[in-house]
Amino acid sequence: MRRNYIEHGERYIDRPWSSLPATEFARFKTDGNRTGYETLCFNKRRQLVALVMAEVMEGKGRFMPDIVNGLQSTLEETWWGLPAHYGTKMQRAEDQNVDLFNAETAGMVAWISYVLEERLDSFSPLLRKRIDSEIARRILDPAVKNNYWWKRAGMNWNPWIASNWLTCILFCEHDDKRRAEGIGQIIHALDAFIDAYPEDGGCDEGPGYWDRAAASLYECLALLRAATGGTVDMSHEQKIKAMGSYIYKMYIGNGYYVNFADAHNNRNMQQVNVVYPFGLYLGDRTMTSFAAYTAQKARITERAATIYDRSGNWPTLGRELMMLGNINSMLRETPAEPATADVWLPDLQIMTARRGGLFVATKGGHNGESHNHNDVGSFIVYTDGEPLLIDPGVGSYTAQTFSNGRYGIWTMQSQYHNLPMINCTGQKDGKKYAARNISYTRGSLSMDLAGCYPDSAEVTEWTRSVKASSKGVEVTENYTLREHRGTTALTLMTVTRPDILCDGTIALNGGRRIAYDPKQLSVSIEDISPMLDAHLKGVWGEKMYRIVMTVKGNKTKGSIRYKVI
Template sequence: MQSDNIYIKITVKKTFVSFLLLSVSSSVAFAGTKLLTSLYDRTVTDSTLVYPGNFHPLPQAGDTFWRDSVPETIRNSYIAYGEKYLGKSWPALPVTEFARFKGDGNRTGYEQLSFNRRRQLAALVMAEITEGRKRFVPDIINGLHCILEETWWGIPAHYGKNIPTYEDQTVDLFNAETAGLIAWTAYMLNTDIESFSPQLRKRIDNEITRRILRPAAKTDYWWKRAGMNWNPWIASNWLACILICEHDRKQQTEGVAQIIAALDCFIDSYPADGGCDEGPNYWDRAAASLFDCLNLLNLATDGRIDVSDNQKIKAMAAYAYKLYVGKGRCVNFADANINTMALQLNVAYPFGLYIDDPVMKQFAAYIAHKKDFARHAAEIYDNSGNWPALARELFLIRNVNGLIKEEPREPLLKDVWLPDLQIMTSRSRNLFVAMKGGTNGESHNHNDVGSFIVYTDGSPLIVDPGVGSYTAKTFSKQRYDIWSMQSQYHNLPIINGTGQKDGRQYAASEAKYSKGRLSIDIAKAYPEEAGVRQWTRELKMNGKHGIEITETYLLDTMRTHPQIVLMCAMSPDTSVPGIIRLGKHRVEYDPSQLSLTSSGIDELLDEKLRGIWSDGLYRIVMTVKSEKTGGRIKYSIK
């Protein structure tokens, strides 16, 4: 098996879909425990898997549960949000906007239009369920028909042609996500849809069969063997469509068997520490989407498939709060941004209930409290893209009274170590630090082996820039031409003018951890031309002494002096030799060892990153003065 990243071309009906950022370890079948398969015996499952037409996981619209058991303020929030769309037209999806991705690489224009359609439908459905007066049904019917008329339900970045065609129903994330939304709408409002037109209800089943059920079952998609978010994200929607819209028993059982096999590939690819190398923001559609599947499998098999006590599943859930910084921010290694909570409320609480994790349940209650969910349940998803995952929202409010009773608590863990992912976090007084080892062949990788970030009272101090708006370049061979993917714009050394290289072989070694302290050799993360034999970075959280960093290096040659980069979220004051002032904090260094330059890099920020780094982003370069090929540099953050 090769070890570095590969550029994958997937042939589907003679069309090519290009996708980058699957390390080989994430795109092949894994030999592992096969956790779900071990519970899946065809004879037993045939007798226990719910038969087509008999899946009833939730009370449907019109059931008094939604009016009698959901608090009035929460119901009113969904109703008021849905009222914004009453009588509104449905956004057009111009084919020229779809084709734009193949032209200039822009993917956000079409995505926003498409997601807005789905947001509108979900908002109307939630309003109708919680009000139960059929006031929103006509608009829902129009929305369903509008989306059913779309040629393809996915997004252009995941499609081989510049325009969608009726024949090519490639299964991607948002083709599946839309199918899930339509299926859950059909389930919840089945009586109203049938009353309006049995032909419409039949068409829903036919379109879901044509667009996802048959293509997903008959095509050997790479994501069925992947250890990243495409696998459970698609599977969770595919499974919902099978349970709600599949009428053929043989197709149903075979589809469920395929999903179970796919999910086992995903689970087996994960390390024992539960770490998600795609970054915390992808947890919501990685481990959390796995939970969506586990929840449905449990309901559809009368509890036969239940892995809620499995330690790896528990660890995969806990990752979401283990990398939590505070003030709604998470560690943003890989394709992540600081301002996005590591988990969404509508999956956090049900997942916490499933595995009986008090920290996760209390964290969910904390999120609900901070966002005033009791009065603004619908509005909290306004900035979360495709608002909301309908099934998640329904399962949340089915259990909302338990959430309300839960004690809110922010999970400010003192020390965390994920040995497989090689990520540590530590907090002391008002400082928080996170550092990573790992490899440069991770999914959604940035070249950042050995990088660290520092927060003060939950606010960013020394930072990872994160990821800008996705374009065609983001998931292509040119990914590492993007500045924010390069080690030179992370908190790392530049050695002989050279940054780190992408690929699984470019990795940390000699990792040694004790509470609040991590030492790793990052020399192997650099290519041969860097001429580095050893670069051991040791970071230690040292109480009142702050965070201490020691760089011990040995070079084969010195063509240019080594440099150490620090990316800062505020303008640094470097007027006093030996001190870099960052607001109330400072970086202390030995001016006889290091010289400094600093500059703002606002011109590199796109619209998304400008929104995140509203106070600017600054780059400090500390250059080693010594002419020797070996040495030791110390500096601290207080």
């Protein structure tokens, strides 16, 4: 592992440090593109962290000239945040707004100052003084002075920023009064986050954001326990335990996770460098064994420095160092892939069931969740750890993604989830559009979806039941409409081309089929591959299809049953 970190850092010796172009920053406003600037920004920070990890591992000073130059270049940047988070109140170049990546970069720089203290001071004592000054200006001062909305939020911004803010206070704030004031505000913010979280520990932002929600909360709790000599210790709190265990409860197999909401990649999304320490903190052996399994599959002893190359601001330096503090323990852990048979999260209204080679997950909830898609009642099915019926997830973020035009994006719409279109009408966004009459028994979830649709759908009841058994997954749709005004159809999403057979079945991959009544439903297949952007192709491959099962006739009341077998 040491050799891998060193060799990875050697790639960056004598490599120039890039500036971040203002014209690229401005693209978010001019054409909605945010990934161009983010790529340049994240690559620069990857370069710096790679050099730091190599120096930590080798300890001979060989990487220090490049680290010093990288730090200097980073400290000279106007703002450490991203264009998508640029505040409307920032009217002057020296204005600072605390966003996710302003905080993330500050945390990275603070960790560098901490672990390389003597080597940086041997170059010049002024460098670490400059670091302290810049961190105070960019995060410590504005975070304390301003009542930012994220301090009261129950979503990822709160702990994600707080974990980096706390790191900066502990390493770079030397005034005891200011330190106490900042930590006090952080504790109040974390209380707000924990209070807003459901008792079942479910993350309504999906497993893709658990990494920066519950996992970032863990970072805060670990730092607070260390800084207070164990006085602040929440490792035995049941809600914290539930928040940690959520991640393996949403694990499907073969690296896949349940990917409701904005999941950028539903495979291998979790970082070992936080899952293992979090599991240790909680004393959760399933979680630590799962982390060891993930580390083994990722060949962490051979590829430690590169396995996170695609995970945003790689790697969160503090997480990497905390993992390495427990590396011998992790490598002695018995690896085990979690295979929970049944999970029910009553607050989030998510069910998973594993029956033989089949895995099914379905959700209730409402359409005002964080990172929401209009997907109440949707379900996914995997067979032998491979996708069968899918949730497409989300494409590349653009200016539209978090604007009033969010639900103009096809991946957010119910007609591109495994859901009914009722009278040519899809679900509507908003918290009031919610499932009702939820009924769960092991392996079976039933709910009325009528309230998820606007009045134009003319639906008074649409009770969907999803039941998993050793024979397959059975879906029943019982419905009552006020009137028939247009086409009603059931849509199913898949990534391998289905074949419509003549006997009322649709052939899927893995030898699986959908059995339906051809007297009730007519079936067509739509190739929606041209709608995939580069990001979605990177997740699913080049192809995606929509199965449309149209209800025959104009009845206003009926019952439809189909099975995945």
